[in-house]
Amino acid sequence: MSTNSSNTANRISTFLLMIILGVLALSIVAIIFGVQAYLIENETVALYLFAIGFLSLGLAVYVLFQTRKRVKKMKIEDPKVMTTVECKKCGTKDIREFERGDFVFKELDKCDKCEENKIITAIYKEVKEKEKPFTI
Amino acid sequence: MWSDVKVAFVAGTDIVSQMIYAASILMFVVFMLYGQRIQMYVMIREVENSLRKLKFIKEEGRKTAIETIKEIGKPETDPSSKVDRFLEYFTIAPQSMDPAGIVYKLDHILDVRDSRLKDEVKLMAPASDEVQVNNLENTLEAAMALNFIYRVVRHFYIQGKKTLSLYIIMQLQMILPLVMKEAEAYSSALKAFAYGQPIGDGVGPLVAGKLMHGFETRRVPKDCVVASVPFEGRTALVVKARGPGGNVGKPGDAIKELIEENKGKIANVIMIDAGLKLEGEIVGEVAEGIGAAIGGPGVDAYKIEEALVKYKIPVNAIIVREDIGDAVSPMRKEIADAADSVIERLKSVVQERTKEGDKIIIVGVGNTIGVGQ
Structure with missing residues (x-):
């Protein structure tokens, strides 16, 4: 059930796809008519038909790519979470990826340099700000 | 050619300009009659x-x-x-x-x-x-x-x-x-x-954990732990929800019990929590204020205020600013780093608001998932 629903959520709407394909077909027809009009030396009509044809062709392709991009974007990204392990006695600090079972203040095995137990001092994710900060 | 284009826009006699003219009139009528409906379909x-x-x-x-x-x-x-x-x-x-x-x-x-x-x-x-x-x-x-x-x-x-x-x-x-x-x-x-990763809301328990780590803890109701910690010449009863499982505890009951245990002889209660930031504010910024810093349905805030009013105990709050997304997702580095700034701020609040030898309560409010003690 869950897989099916995810697929339903992921797919491009049939209605939208049909509109895009319709516009694509019409734009190609417009370009063909434009060529015909140009060949019989009706330049004004040819100009209009070319303009309409290329504009709608561009628009249809743009909408199609945008929709595909939106579908691709529909996934939940797991942030990379890091664990800081420290030895309080000798000050050795090690940063590694989070492992299930880690928690802050958890005592780990003995330090390589001294006999003290290492301890998890922080678990965090680093976020790179995508948005521009507002300076007003 | 330019004259041809001009003619097309000024509803000339040729078929193309007539069609464009008719289409523009049709569009005007359609938008006038069905504009709202089109807008609704877009929405x-x-x-x-x-x-x-x-x-x-x-x-x-x-x-x-x-x-x-x-x-x-x-x-x-x-x-x-x-x-x-x-x-x-x-x-x-x-x-x-x-x-x-x-x-x-x-x-x-x-x-x-x-x-x-x-x-x-x-x-x-x-x-x-x-x-x-x-x-x-x-x-x-x-x-x-x-x-x-x-x-x-x-x-x-x-x-x-x-x-x-x-x-x-x-x-x-x-x-x-x-x-x-x-x-x-x-x-x-x-x-x-x-x-089981710590979340942004866990900054309060993280600060409390840093203060109580290495000291003996005991359980207080409900699902909370307390440790008696010497802090800037005072005795601090540091409270947090019992970790490292996902738990917010009931700090209201814990504070009430500690105040009653000490017969109201508490010089100050300082609460540390994650506070919602407004857009434009920096994540992990530390701010200070007055009042019971605790969210939720209000039951705990009510109990804390009730106990504080009974013995006229002042209450101070320190918050770490973050938005709702940061509060419930894995803790950001800025928030984890803010824990040390909170401790520094805590020191100055304690020095300014209490005397040496006083007993105070420090509460780390929030979900303690991924944070032990």
Whole structure:
């Protein structure tokens, strides 16, 4: 059930796809008519038909790519979470990826340099700000 | 050629300009008569896209919850149907026509809810220990929240479509960015709860944990721990929810008991919590104020204020600014780093507001998932 629903959520709407394909077909027809009009030396009509044809062709392709991009974007990204392990006695600090079972203040095995137990001092994710900060 | 183009726009006699002229008149009429309807269809489309995304997030949440239960709880049967039943749970708030005593009624309802959810989790995941039960409960609650958001948005979407009411659709479309932000926050919370990672809301327990680490702790009601710690020449009773499982405890009951234990001889109560930041403010910024810094339904804040007023104890608050997304997703580095700044601020508050030898209570408020003591 869950897989099916995810697929339903992921797919491009049939209605939208049909509109895009319709516009694509019409734009190609417009370009063909434009060529015909140009060949019989009706330049004004040819100009209009070319303009309409290329504009709608561009628009249809743009909408199609945008929709595909939106579908691709529909996934939940797991942030990379890091664990800081420290030895309080000798000050050795090690940063590694989070492992299930880690928690802050958890005592780990003995330090390589001294006999003290290492301890998890922080678990965090680093976020790179995508948005521009507002300076007003 | 230019004259040909000009002629086309000024409704000339040739067929192309006549067609363009007719089309523009037709468009004017269509927009005049059906403009609002077209606008509504555009809005419905936008809502539909968001609803599709919400459905995806909700299904992912359900999947994560089921997978985590299977992995940790080692159930003998498939937990899917139990999870589906769990996701539909609801809580009825107490009647408020006569508000006297409503806080304790709400407290009771929340206690019943909590124990019921924990029992359900234990049944779903028999192999899990106390910490894992708390984490699984939090995971399922996040999935539950996502399910609820999806159902409410879907309700208004279908209602708007059925009635073709611009105002229903417009209201929904206007609040959707905020709804989506919240849904995305819960979706990242799910993973954090499933893996037992500290979340942004856990900055209060993190500070309390840093203060009490290495000192003897004892349990206080409900699901909280306290340690007596020497701090700047004073005795600090440091309180936090019992970790590292996902748990907020009941700091209201804990503070009340500590104040009563000390017969009200507490010089100051300082509460540390995550505070919602406004747009434009920096994540991890530390701010100071007055009052009971605690969120939730208000039961704990009420109990704390009641105990403080009884003995006229001053209450100070230190918050770490973060938005809703940061509060429920894995703790950001800025927030983890802010814990040390909070301790520095705590030192100055204690030095300024209390005398040497005084007894104070320091409370780290928030979900202690991934933070021990």
